[in-house]
Amino acid sequence: MRSRPRCAPRSARRRWRRRGDGAVVVADRQRPAGMDAGIGASQSPEGCVPVRLRVNGELRELRLDPRTTLLDALRDHLDLNGSKKGCDLGQCGACTVLVDGQRELACLALAVAHQEDEITTIEGLADGDRLDPVQAAFIECDALQCGYCTSGQIMSAVALLEEARRGVPSHVTLDVSAPPSLGALSDEEIRERLSGNLCRCGAYPNIVAAVRRARDLNGGGSAD
Ligand code: FES
Ligand code: FES
Incomplete structure (x- = not known):
């Protein structure tokens, strides 16, 4: 199996599993077969691609594993933890953010697909001390x-x-x-x-x- 890029999101690097004796331990995540197929020539040798997001009015530049979801980019790479990971499957809405003013489930969106988009998270709603x-x-x-x-x-x-x-x-x-x-x-x-x-x-x-x-x-x- 090929090694993961160093920029892989934490959620792609680590999973928990329960052992036969009942103890919960960290386990490598098993990726589905063919998941690496989309990695293309525009990547850096480390397997990361440049991603530019406008988050809460600020341009943020990252280098990410192209499989990184928008939610993981916000939470794991930009330390914006207000958007929550509930199901990670598009079913609960806990990760909802605004993308160019429209609501979107960040767990179902790839960060790389939102180059230059305006992302608003819960951290960006208030105007200083004045709440939305x-x-x-x-x-x-x-x-x-x-x-x-x-x-x-x-x-x-x-x-x-x-x-x-x-x-x-x-x-x-x-x-x-x-x-x-x-x-x-x-x-x-x-x-x-x-x-x-x-x-x-x-x-x-x-x-x-x-x-x-x-x-x-x-x-x-x-x-x-
Ligand atoms: S985390 Fe549940 S819909 Fe995204
Ligand atoms: S899940 Fe607890 S307030 Fe909604």
Whole structure:
């Protein structure tokens, strides 16, 4: 087996396994056959490629194993740990970030595919000491328990408010030719638009209340 690049993300270098006697030990990760096939001529001899990301308004230049996900680039290489790794499979939403203003699951995106893109993480939402209205609403509405899902919920909420402002319909929009305005966003619409973000603590009622509150703070008015 070929050796891994020195720039490989920690998650690609190390995995845990349980031994026969029940002890948990560090084990090398078994990569699926053919996983190295995409490594091309533009790589450096060490197997890394240059990656330029604009993260929270700042240009960050990295050399990464081309298989590094955007989530691992943020967490393991840029020490931005606000974006959480829940499932690493695109199912929980804990890793949600904004890419050029659109929400995206960072665990399913390759960092190398986002050259020069504007990435916003939870660390980039506040303006100095002034919280984003969604952050303030989550605190005001007590919309978290353990907090593990919270940064993903907040990033999704920020995006959903912007989507509603732009008139983007959702799966529960009755008339897609006349989607609800931001002020008319119902709880059903909020729940649907946040359905990709799971909360294992079950803080959903307060999360919906927080999004409603943020909508009002954003000048959306109240429809409920
Ligand atoms: S960690 Fe990305 S969706 Fe769960
Ligand atoms: S607050 Fe614990 S998972 Fe959502």
